[in-house]
Amino acid sequence: MSDASKPAKKDADGEVRRIKAPVKLDYTVTAGLALSRFLKGVTAGKLLGQRCGVCSKVYVPPRGGCPTCGVGMGEQVEVKDTGTLTTFCIVNVPFEGQTMKLPYVYGLIALDGADNALHHLILAPPEEVRMGMRLRAEWVPPESRPASMEAIRWFVPTGEPDAPWDSYKEHL
C-alpha cells in the first residue's frame, strides 16, 4: 500500500539519509485535432501536413498553430514519402526501448513538399550517410500499421544523386 515501503538508505550510524519518493500518475492524453489527422493518415500510408495561411510554410506533422506566425494552420496538404536528409547523428549509446542495432543513424528528413524536417531512423551504413542524401520511407505493412511514427519502420536511401545544399539549407 505505502509508496515508501522499501528500506530507507542509512549511513554508518544508522541515521536515515534518503527516502524513496516515487511518483506515478496516470493520464489519458489527447493528440489534439491536427496531430490526430496526421496519425490517422499514417495508418493509411499518407503523410498529411498543413500550410500556414500567413507564411505559406507546410508543417508535417501539422501543429496546433504556426510556430513562427502564431496563427491557426490552414489548408491540408499531402506530402511525399521521399525527402532529403538535412542532418543526422550516429547513435552509439544503448538505452531502453532501442529497436536498432548499434551503431545506427538517426536523422532529420525534409520531406518533399514540407518546410520542416521530420525525425526518424535511417537504415544505411553509418559511414555512407551524408547531408543531402535522398531517402524514402519504408512503411510497415498496412495491416500492422500503428497510429504513430512507427507506421514508418525507417527511411532508406533512394540511390538518387544528393540534393543540392541550397534546397535544404533552410531546414536544418
Added chain:
Amino acid sequence: MSPREIAIVSYASLLAVPGEPQRDEVELLLPVVTEAVARSGIPKRELGFTVSGSCDYLGGRPFSFVMALDAIGAWPPIAESHVEMDGAFALYEAWVRLQCGDVDSALVYAFGRSTQGDLGRVLAQQLDPYTLSPLWPDDTALAALQARALLDRGRVSERDFAAVAARTRGGDADELVQRPYTVAPLRAHDRGTVADGAAAVVLAAGDLARKVCKRPAWIRGIDHRIEQHQLGQRDLTRSVSTALAGERAGVGKGPVDVAELYAPYTHQELILREALGLGEGVEVNPSGGALAAHPLMVAGLSRFGEAAERIIDGSANRAVAHATSGPCLQQNLVAVLEAAP
C-alpha cells in the same frame, strides 16, 4: 516612489466544462491569445513582454510550456518568461516587469488541462514530499480538514457552504445540503468543477493603456503573501496571507463593487470574504468563479480577467481580484482594480 500606472486592457478565456478531450494545449490557447491580443488593439509584434503560467503535472507533459509557445508565434524571438503556477502569478511577474519602465505592454496567458489525470493525485505532488506526499492526501481531503475547522469555530454551517454553491453554480441550498458527503464535511458541490481551459490578459502602462482602451482596469495595488506549508502550523479558519495582501493592495481604501475570488471550495470563499473584509453589499464571483469551472492554472488569471472586464465594460468602478495557490489557501495574491486613473 509610487509604482508605474499599469492596467488590464483586454481579456479572453475558454473554459471547457467538464473538459476538452479534443484539442491539445496549443489548440486550446491559440484562439484565446488571438482574441485577447486583438481586443487590446496592440499589434502582437509590439507587445514588450510575454509570460505564462501552467503546470506540467496536470497534463503529464514535462516542459509543456515550451510547446505552448506555438500559440504565440515566438518569431522573431520574443522576451518571454514562465511560472509553474497559475497565470495570475504570471500577471504579477508581468506587472513587476512593466515597473522597469523600458517596455509598455505585456501578454499574460495560462493553460490547464485538469481532466487528463486524477486531479486529487496530481495535487498530492504539490505537498511536502517527506511527510505529506507519501500519504497521497487528495485536495478534497485537505480542504475538508479546513472546512471542519471552520465549522468547529461555530459561525458557519454546512448550509452556508451549500448557499455559496447554489449562488455560483445553481441549485437550491436546502436541497444541496441533504446530498451525501464526498469527503465529509464536504459534498460534491463544495468542490470546483474540474475543467480544462485557457485565458489571456494584456497589460499596458500609462498613456498606451489610455490610448488603446476607453476604460482601462488600472491596477491600483497588488500584493502576494504566503504562509507555512504544513497545515498543522496554521490557523486554517483564517487566511492571514489574504488579509495582509488585501491590506497592502488597499482593498479597504474604498468601496468594492465586485470581487472575483479564486475559491476552489465553497468554504474558502467564506474565509476569503472575511480576510478581505468584504461586506454583504459586495457582488462576489458573478462569473461563477472556480466553483462553476475550475481549470487549474487558469482559474486565478480568469479572476483577474473577469474583474477587469467589469471595469472595462463600465459596470463597476472598483473591483478586487484574488488568486490562490497551494493547499488550503497557502498563498494569496490580491489586486485592486479601478476605473479612475
Added chain:
Amino acid sequence: MAATDALTAPYVLEYTYRRSVGPVLGRFLTGLRAGRIEGSRSAAGKVQVPPSEHDPDTGAPTTEFVEVGLAGVVTTWSWATAPRPGQPLAQPFAWALIKLDGADSALLHAVDAGAPEKMKTGMRVKVRWQAERTGAITDIACFEPEAP
C-alpha cells in the same frame, strides 16, 4: 476546422526519485524507525511536529529536538469515504490533524476509526506502528482512537 475525433491514449508518468532528507527530517525519520516521534523546538519554545528545518519566527537553523508523546488530540478531521491508491488505509478512514502530547503544531495522518460517528474534534488518538519500519512517514501505519 474539419470535425475530427482526436486520438487519445493512456499515458503513465513515473519518476523513481530518491530524496536526501537532510539532518532535521533525517532525525525525525530515524526516530520513527525506532518507534519514537521527535519535534523541533524553536527559540520561543514552540515544538513543531514534524520538525521544522528552521525556526518559524527567526529563521535560525533547528538545533534542538524534543521527543513528544505517541498519542494526542485531533484538532480537525475529514472522512474519506472512498480511499484512493497510496493512501494509508484501504477502508474508509479519517484524515486528521493531530497535536501530539508535548507538541504545539499538528501532524497530518489517518485515523482508523471504523465510522465517521466515532470521530470528534478534540478526541484522543494514539499511534499504530507499521510492523516493519524503514524510516518514512508511513512507518506510522495510522492513528487509532485511544478509547475504543
